[in-house]
Amino acid sequence: MENARNVPSGHLTLEPGKVIGLVGPPGLGLTRVGLSMLAASARTGPVVYLDVRGWMNPLAAWEAGISPERLVIVRCSDRLLWPKAAAALLEGIRAVYAEVPAGVREPVVRRLAALARSRRSALLLRPLGGDLPAGVAYVRYQGREVTWEGPDAGHGRLEGRRLMLEASGKGMSGIERVIEVEDDGADVVRMVSRLAVAPAGRVAG
């Protein structure tokens, strides 16, 4: 099946009014995947990173192709204020990357997704604890495995990574698919292959 609109042949992209989920533990490379998705939107207007942990490093965003004057970072660690801040941003910002704090209730996330759809804002959700409610994400990318290239017992340096993502959701026509993403630290995160449809929970390739 090659008709999934959110998985074009070259890059992972955002669409107005669509919610993308990035699910997986830190260290897999999902933040950089999300930032590279934001980069295209940043060419036509400001984009916002809603930073719950206060750990976001803008250097990675600049390397991903977002210009410094187009990136606004909003820090909000308060779980009660987070929905208000996210909703206020969706009222006017075309593309928002939002870390979702642990403990945010399901109806809140659903309401935000509905707001993003009605305002035609692209929303990337990155839950920090647990998963997104079922059906919220148009495409849900679950990080499965990462392979690093470069370091060799003290020699070399981190140069690139290959990340296995499991894509599912309405945007994938309901079919789970494993895709492989290559990130060499430049401003483009490339999707290098669309592997065969895999049963849930199993990494293909």
Next chain:
Amino acid sequence: MRRPEAEVLCPGGTTLEQDHAAESLAFEPVASAVEGLVPRVEVSDPGLLFVPIDGAIRYYGGEGAVVANLARAVRDVAGAGGRIGLAGGPFAARWAAAVAGEEPFVVDDDRQFLASLDVDVLGKEELVATFRWLGIGTLGELASLPRPAMLSRFGQAGLHAHRLASGEDRRPEPRDLPEDPSVTERFEEPLVLLEQVGFAARALSHRLMEAMKENGVAPHRVEVSARAADGTVRTRVWRSADPFTDETLTERVWWQLRAWNESAGIPGGIVQLTLAPADLSGEGRQLTLLEDVSARIEAERAVARVQALLGPDAVLEGRPQGGRDPIEQVRWHRWGDDPPAFERDPGAPWPGSTPGPSPALVPPEPQLLEVEWDGGMPSRVRMRSRWEPVLNWAGPWRKLGRWWQGEGHVDRYQMVTSAGALLCELRDEQMYVIGVYD
């Protein structure tokens, strides 16, 4: 005064259309004369030009000498009536010239000079009407208001007005483009006829603005450069307070080329035309003008609302600066404030800095990490309650501290574990996480 009102007051009056091209032609000798004294003249409109005189003050030996020379040059080519204003920024200089009489008007303190001017000088009819409704009549009253409040209430337009009223002018936002953004057209047959020149001006302006739009920027200054058939090259910079649009740029290029053409400044016709943009602004977008403005205002209002909700220190922007660690390489500032000058030169070599790509997550404070070593090599790290094997590692990159002040050195490592890749530093025999490659 609008035309119908004027016709009521003076029924026998004759209405003439403003001819910018003719004005530009008449103004060309003045621009050339000023350019003969001070380089980098920037024409804003026919009849109004800006001259940066920092260098000329040193060359001529003082402010007075420069102004006197300029006044003499203008008088020689255009007769009496020219007005010269001198100030720290273009906005104050423009209004200093407006209040100047026969003698040049020199402003010592831009903010003080601007404080007494009416808000009308901002030139934004709707915004000015709102200011008046709120009881703000002068730039001094406007400047005395808190800037965050202006930004929150009026968005970027209010911020810009506040900056002008405070004598700060527009904040330059130079942006790097991947390639040389200038556009050039060569003509096998020299362009002599005005129609040919007009067509070339339109086509090249359109090409430049399309290229700018692709990058989401628009220029505030454009250098128009024309090569004549005999090899003569004429160059002139046009500037605009608002970013150029396709239409405004075409007009200005056309006025300039017509002025050169009709004053015999391009002997034998034009064989090459180049437009080089400068002072790029992020205000240019791919959308239409109305969509662009409304989208920008919406975005600014949304961010201002969040700033009001979470506090000014929660909404931030960053700018790159030099440094050896990721946390040092970002200069943070509040959204809406001017970016501060960098503390560390980003152009310096910074030996010993950690190699890219940068970690996407950087803790505000280094996080203690328990590491198990085996023969001088890291073998396991403790993540919460679990021990994760180190699959591979690189480093160390050594950062020497100020040893003369008792600081020790720090060794940085990149470690790939089964739970992700980390940037760590070993300090005082203790390992800390300073970045996560997420």
